[in-house]
Amino acid sequence: MGTLEGTRVLLGVSGGIAAYKAADLVRRLRDAGAEVRVVMTAGARQFVTPATFQALSGHPVRSDLWDPAAEAAMGHIELARWAEIVLVAPASANTLARLAHGLADDLLSTLCLATSAPLMVAPAMNQQMWAHPATQANVATLGARGVVLLGPDSGGQACGEFGAGRLVEPPAIVERLAALRAPGVLAGRVVVVSAGPTFEDVDPVRFIGNRSSGRMGFAIAAAAAAAGAEVRLVAGPVHLPTPARVARRDVRSAREMHAAVLAAVAGADAYVGAAAVADFRPAVAAPDKIKKTDGAPAPTLLLERTEDILAAVAALPARPFCVGFAAETGDVEAYARGKLQRKRVDLVCANRVGAPGEGFDADDNALLVLGPDGFRLDLGRAPKAVLATRLVELIAQRLPAPRAAGARA
Numbered sequence: 001m002g003t004l005e006g007t008r009v010l011l012g013v014s015g016g017i018a019a020y021k022a023a024d025l026v027r028r029l030r031d032a033g034a035e036v037r038v039v040m041t042a043g044a045r046q047f048v049t050p051a052t053f054q055a056l057s058g059h060p061v062r063s064d065l066w067d068p069a070a071e072a073a074m075g076h077i078e079l080a081r082w083a084e085i086v087l088v089a090p091a092s093a094n095t096l097a098r099l100a101h102g103l104a105d106d107l108l109s110t111l112c113l114a115t116s117a118p119l120m121v122a123p124a125m126n127q128q129m130w131a132h133p134a135t136q137a138n139v140a141t142l143g144a145r146g147v148v149l150l151g152p153d154s155g156g157q158a159c160g161e162f163g164a165g166r167l168v169e170p171p172a173i174v175e176r177l178a179a180l181r182a183p184g185v186l187a188g189r190v191v192v193v194s195a196g197p198t199f200e201d202v203d204p205v206r207f208i209g210n211r212s213s214g215r216m217g218f219a220i221a222a223a224a225a226a227a228g229a230e231v232r233l234v235a236g237p238v239h240l241p242t243p244a245r246v247a248r249r250d251v252r253s254a255r256e257m258h259a260a261v262l263a264a265v266a267g268a269d270a271y272v273g274a275a276a277v278a279d280f281r282p283a284v285a286a287p288d289k290i291k292k293t294d295g296a297p298a299p300t301l302l303l304e305r306t307e308d309i310l311a312a313v314a315a316l317p318a319r320p321f322c323v324g325f326a327a328e329t330g331d332v333e334a335y336a337r338g339k340l341q342r343k344r345v346d347l348v349c350a351n352r353v354g355a356p357g358e359g360f361d362a363d364d365n366a367l368l369v370l371g372p373d374g375f376r377l378d379l380g381r382a383p384k385a386v387l388a389t390r391l392v393e394l395i396a397q398r399l400p401a402p403r404a405a406g407a408r409a
């Protein structure tokens, strides 16, 4: 019996040079026991004929949203309901952009909106197209929404260039699909994630904040949900959509986040503190807007320490597995090791902020994960969605066995 026995896979093929590899992919999916139906974009038809996919899948290939005969046989909504997994391989830069923006102007994009099945995309394109900020922003949007990103691989490209943008090879795609169908590595686990900045009010119109966008934390919440966990996300003030299958609670200040996280971690298996919580707040928030008065000196702000949320969770008697983040501009590793020891947490993810294109409010991040037993794993630089998946896999590996019911805090 194949690893995908009886799984109904809707394969979307878009217009890239790697479309020819999708033919091999169909064969391998069927070898693994999947039932495959293929939808091609108009671009994909420029590279491979529908007849190839029809012969390999054993079903007519659909391309046109406006084909009355095909709609009468199996309407596009029916097709969207039929799918247990939607896989877009290769996913062109154009198709990624259309999916990220929710367009529904051809059959494939319409199906991707109309289905409730998990969506997996395997990008393939020229390395410059992949590296373009527009493509990276689209990938980050999709990742934050829970779309599973597969690759791309790096290496020599059909265009003669070298870099990231190669389609992941079909056997690896089939393997990932099978892993997605298997119970997730965090199935049955409860994960709490805090994300984003906090705002500490100075008066009713001003606050002290920071540049965290929340994207790393939201990507972790999405990856944990995709891995089967029940996810409780405590979000500071950010402009991000809630990932699929994630319960979200919005807060503003460190004090509110502290209370929300302590409530959320009751019964949780893991806590990932990815929020950039303010370390200090004005000791008193003025009830009215502070005015500038001619001749009067500028006001002085008296600051006080905020709550240490990570340390508070780590000090609970039946605490969850605790993962902290250390965002620093210099000497990141030494600071992160200190944080690991001081706060007695299970893992610290060190990341450098302030470097162009990395850290706060950027699409990419570079994470170095440290553990108390001398554990050190460099996850490298990658889009936040990719790093989030790697981190979730690592947490799943190191998580203690589930506690007996009733033994939790």
Ligand SMILES: Cc1cc2nc3c(=O)[nH]c(=O)nc-3n(C[C@H](O)[C@H](O)[C@H](O)COP(=O)(O)O)c2cc1C
Pocket: 013, 014, 015, 016, 017, 018, 041, 042, 043, 044, 091, 092, 093, 094, 095, 096, 124, 125, 126, 129
């Ligand atoms: C020879 C050739 C090769 C191409 N290869 C790729 C590719 O590998 N990846 C990609 O994203 N776009 C590639 N393109 C551009 C896409 O085909 C084009 O953006 C098209 O609009 C994609 O449409 P679709 O996403 O609806 O299939 C290529 C174009 C040509 C002419």
